Amino acid sequence: MDNRSAFFDGQTRYFLEINGSAVKPDVLRFRGREALSEPFRWDIGFTSRNTNIPPEEVLMKYASLRMRNGKNVHGIVTRLEWLSTSKDQSHYRLTLSSRLALLEHTRQCAVFQNQSVPEVVEQVLRKHGLEGADFEFRLERAYPSREIITQWQETDLQFIQRILSEVGIYWRTEMDDVRGLDTYIFADSQLHYQFDVQLPYSEPSGLFDGAAESVWDVRTWHNVATGTVTTRDYNYRTATTPMNATVSVRNDAVTTGEHYRYAAPYREAGDDASPEPETESGAFYARLYHERELNRSARIHLFSNAAHLSPGQVLEPQGNVITDLKEGIVLTLVTYRGARDSRLHVSARGMPYSERYCFRPAEIPRPVIPGTLPARIESREKNDIYAHLDGQGRYRVKMDFDREGTEPGYGYLWLRMAKPCAGETLGWHMPLIDGTEVAIAYSNGDIDLPYIAYALHDAEHPDPVNRDNHTRNILRTSANSKLRMEDRRGEEHIKLATEYGKTQLNSGHLVDSQGQLRGKGTELRTDEWGTLRAGKGLFVAADAQAKAQGEALDMDVALKEIDRLNQQLQQLENAAERAQALKADIDSQRQMFEQRLKPLNEAVLFSAPEGIALTSGEDMQLAAGQNLAVNAGGDISTGTMGNLTALVGERLGLFARTGQLSVKSGEGPVDVQAQNGSMRLFAKKKLMLSSACDISFAGKKRITLIGGGSYLRLEAGKIEYGTTASYIRKVKRTMAAAAMSIEPPMIKESEVPSDLPGQDNLSDSVCKSDDVVGVVESFFSDDPVQLDSVQRKRNAAEEIIKNGTLLLGEDHQHPDSREVLLDLIAGGKVNKLFLEISDYNLRNRFVEMKGKPPENSVQWADTKELIDSLVGSSETENRVKMSDLIHSALAKGIDVYPMDLACVAGGHRQAMRRRNIHMGNVYKTEATVNEPGVAILVGDDHLKTFPAQAASGFMRAQQEVPSLTDCCSLSPEQVLRFDGGEI
Numbered sequence: 001m002d003n004r005s006a007f008f009d010g011q012t013r014y015f016l017e018i019n020g021s022a023v024k025p026d027v028l029r030f031r032g033r034e035a036l037s038e039p040f041r042w043d044i045g046f047t048s049r050n051t052n053i054p055p056e057e058v059l060m061k062y063a064s065l066r067m068r069n070g071k072n073v074h075g076i077v078t079r080l081e082w083l084s085t086s087k088d089q090s091h092y093r094l095t096l097s098s099r100l101a102l103l104e105h106t107r108q109c110a111v112f113q114n115q116s117v118p119e120v121v122e123q124v125l126r127k128h129g130l131e132g133a134d135f136e137f138r139l140e141r142a143y144p145s146r147e148i149i150t151q152w153q154e155t156d157l158q159f160i161q162r163i164l165s166e167v168g169i170y171w172r173t174e175m176d177d178v179r180g181l182d183t184y185i186f187a188d189s190q191l192h193y194q195f196d197v198q199l200p201y202s203e204p205s206g207l208f209d210g211a212a213e214s215v216w217d218v219r220t221w222h223n224v225a226t227g228t229v230t231t232r233d234y235n236y237r238t239a240t241t242p243m244n245a246t247v248s249v250r251n252d253a254v255t256t257g258e259h260y261r262y263a264a265p266y267r268e269a270g271d272d273a274s275p276e277p278e279t280e281s282g283a284f285y286a287r288l289y290h291e292r293e294l295n296r297s298a299r300i301h302l303f304s305n306a307a308h309l310s311p312g313q314v315l316e317p318q319g320n321v322i323t324d325l326k327e328g329i330v331l332t333l334v335t336y337r338g339a340r341d342s343r344l345h346v347s348a349r350g351m352p353y354s355e356r357y358c359f360r361p362a363e364i365p366r367p368v369i370p371g372t373l374p375a376r377i378e379s380r381e382k383n384d385i386y387a388h389l390d391g392q393g394r395y396r397v398k399m400d401f402d403r404e405g406t407e408p409g410y411g412y413l414w415l416r417m418a419k420p421c422a423g424e425t426l427g428w429h430m431p432l433i434d435g436t437e438v439a440i441a442y443s444n445g446d447i448d449l450p451y452i453a454y455a456l457h458d459a460e461h462p463d464p465v466n467r468d469n470h471t472r473n474i475l476r477t478s479a480n481s482k483l484r485m486e487d488r489r490g491e492e493h494i495k496l497a498t499e500y501g502k503t504q505l506n507s508g509h510l511v512d513s514q515g516q517l518r519g520k521g522t523e524l525r526t527d528e529w530g531t532l533r534a535g536k537g538l539f540v541a542a543d544a545q546a547k548a549q550g551e552a553l554d555m556d557v558a559l560k561e562i563d564r565l566n567q568q569l570q571q572l573e574n575a576a577e578r579a580q581a582l583k584a585d586i587d588s589q590r591q592m593f594e595q596r597l598k599p600l601n602e603a604v605l606f607s608a609p610e611g612i613a614l615t616s617g618e619d620m621q622l623a624a625g626q627n628l629a630v631n632a633g634g635d636i637s638t639g640t641m642g643n644l645t646a647l648v649g650e651r652l653g654l655f656a657r658t659g660q661l662s663v664k665s666g667e668g669p670v671d672v673q674a675q676n677g678s679m680r681l682f683a684k685k686k687l688m689l690s691s692a693c694d695i696s697f698a699g700k701k702r703i704t705l706i707g708g709g710s711y712l713r714l715e716a717g718k719i720e721y722g723t724t725a726s727y728i729r730k731v732k733r734t735m736a737a738a739a740m741s742i743e744p745p746m747i748k749e750s751e752v753p754s755d756l757p758g759q760d761n762l763s764d765s766v767c768k769s770d771d772v773v774g775v776v777e778s779f780f781s782d783d784p785v786q787l788d789s790v791q792r793k794r795n796a797a798e799e800i801i802k803n804g805t806l807l808l809g810e811d812h813q814h815p816d817s818r819e820v821l822l823d824l825i826a827g828g829k830v831n832k833l834f835l836e837i838s839d840y841n842l843r844n845r846f847v848e849m850k851g852k853p854p855e856n857s858v859q860w861a862d863t864k865e866l867i868d869s870l871v872g873s874s875e876t877e878n879r880v881k882m883s884d885l886i887h888s889a890l891a892k893g894i895d896v897y898p899m900d901l902a903c904v905a906g907g908h909r910q911a912m913r914r915r916n917i918h919m920g921n922v923y924k925t926e927a928t929v930n931e932p933g934v935a936i937l938v939g940d941d942h943l944k945t946f947p948a949q950a951a952s953g954f955m956r957a958q959q960e961v962p963s964l965t966d967c968c969s970l971s972p973e974q975v976l977r978f979d980g981g982e983i
Helices: 003-007 099-105 119-127 156-166 283-295 554-580 586-597 791-804 816-826 840-850 861-873 878-892 901-906 907-912 917-922 945-961 963-967
Strands: 014-018 026-035 041-048 061-066 073-084 090-097 107-115 136-140 146-155 168-177 183-187 194-200 215-222 224-233 244-247 255-262 297-306 311-320 330-341 342-352 373-377 397-399 436-444 450-457 473-474 482-486 494-496 503-510 517-525 540-542 604-607 704-706 710-717 716-720 774-775 807-811 831-835 895-897 934-937
Touching: 014 026, 026 716, 026 861, 041 073, 061 090, 073 099, 073 168, 073 183, 090 099, 099 146, 099 156, 099 183, 107 156, 119 136, 119 156, 136 215, 146 156, 156 816, 215 311, 224 283, 255 283, 397 436, 482 503, 540 554, 554 586, 554 604, 710 907, 791 807, 791 816, 807 816, 816 878, 816 934
Parallel strands: 136 183, 194 311, 224 255, 540 604, 774 807, 807 934, 831 895, 831 934
Antiparallel strands: 014 061, 026 041, 026 330, 041 090, 061 073, 073 090, 107 146, 168 183, 215 297, 224 244, 297 342, 311 330, 330 342, 373 397, 373 436, 436 450, 473 482, 482 494, 494 503, 503 517, 704 710, 710 716
């Protein structure tokens, strides 16, 4: 007796064994269903003496249904029903299912990236405990990895059935009798059908089949099929590449028409002329669609009593059968029915076998997501401050439904983002950074075609516009570069700003960070450099243009003003030409007006109806490669506290049409030279030369004076005079002596180069001793130092006081010395300050307030009120100046010493006697001045005579006022001299 005989007695045809269970079922009847690409299901009714079988004794138990004719079905019990109970036994029904049926109990939302369909199926099967011996892939094609495969609210069984159907992979079930388990074969071609299944075709006689295995009652159906299938898709990665494919598989069916399918989807069109196009290309999918059509073109149904028939077999009926079935029948669905008291009945459905096409499971449509799903932008670095993008500007996201713990930045495929505007090198580009919430939409609802629809605010990233500022419209980046538009009526404004250098363009109603008004109009500002560049021209105007009505380049007001001034200047030029004066270059101004300003041709035009001012804290420079014109309908005023220099390469002309031409010097000499040419003075009326001192006329060759026809000519060795009438001499005495001459004082000629290089012939030197005294003012010595500005005096004074004592003379009309001294005090260059105070009352009040004569260094910090009161009671210019100097010195902690130079230098006895106490107060000092940092300020009228007169006057003071000798530590040898010494 073999193993099978051990399960069956003489009457038993079917045997059910439940592993690990005490239940001993007796099979009553059963129905089974097996199909390609479906889990099998057997509903088995049985009886048992056990009237109350616990479900756990049966459910999830491996079981085997064995048949005497050799068929075994191994599966797992997934259902138990109690039907009835009699006196002797109970009636039950259970469902024996494929292990794949258990996948129906797991429903997922998951994402698989960069895997092929077979790899994903294998991953799912292994997750459910199936191992290498439980399934096998027999594939003729290599399947590419997909960017993404999404499982969306599907059971694991639905998921693998769907993705396998997409690529035309079918699977069938085989039984492993050794292990007592069902196994699965995944295949994609006819090569992996089960062949050599042959049964005779024999119609049964009545209900008796003679116990011989055969087939009978074969029926066929034929349908008109689609003739061709065309697919078309769009792939943004290769946007301009055609994605069309048209396939018509060779067949014997009756076909017509075309099936056009759009958005398969696929990555490439493929070769639709090849019988084996590239896997998952457009031609590949078109062929699959057509093969499915041909699968339905002919269908077959038959009955049999052969238990070994199963899906995936190629049945070859023997005998006189329909000629269409001579190649065999591919069984796709087989059902079984049997009972304790009847034989097995088999019903099979299939299609004709063909070498040209294979069985393809019906395509299962993908789930549709009609709306959007939440996700977050994900970067490889947590809280990355910059967007994580690929070369195409796509983002990585982390889907909220995805529970897999993937590496940051790799949780989903690269996604495009929908934008309001896009194009080649143009579009709306606002990169999203890590953590930003986005809504993921799906093209046509396809779960494997996601894109970023838009971004949203959430609790962690609130909206900057809310009920508190609901009138604002803001476009702002993570680095606070922004475009802000305020719509509040009456306070409208626009702000375009970036944090770098606080660079901003503000227009309209300008507010600060608190929303408070800080200005109106427009403001362009930056803490960095600024450039305003217009290649064709720039017009800057303060001319009103109400309500922004009018042309942008409406320059009429500015041009009319320039034209009017040009016309006036033309009249002046005509007058200058008649006077034989140097003409102005009006033509160049006219040319600039017509060619540059009117069309605004690469020019800058400024216009203001009430005035334009330019100011600089330091220097200002105007430069022109050709002409510089300054025109005014009224006056032109030029003022400077330093020197005014006009340097010209050719000619200099001054012309006053109707009024006076005046050249005057308040203090210094007036020097007019024609160094290499002639000089002419002409007056239609009286010409007068006068001097409070001397007038010298010198001519190296001769001098000729002509008046009314008479003349006097002076030349070397000869004096000639002549007249047409009388010659009258009116003198008191005439003296004669030996011959003699005087050499004329000639000015050294200079050569001015024609190319006019920039030179500065002004000396920076000053009259100073090595260790004591220097003089700054240009009129302090016989050999004056020409300094071109207060700044140059300031520089010279700073150099002097650094090496010795600085002597300054104060001119009340031009207080340059006082300004220089104030700057030196502010800069910490002065250590001791001697001031000449010639005001008797002011000096006397100092003594009275102190209660005693000042001793040593006089600290006047407590006399500020005194100084202010004196100035307030008699605000003479001298007192105001002295007050400023004293306050500035005291603020720096500088010792201040008063002195009355007029008393010392004057030498008058009354002055000596009247002011002796004050002289004693002044000169009672132990301070020496032969050291750096000492400054002496005296009146300008005393400066030149100070050394000599101070010495002699002081000696007289000692004689007239003996009391001075006791309190004074000075001697005549210590009086300041220009050649050095001490005071």
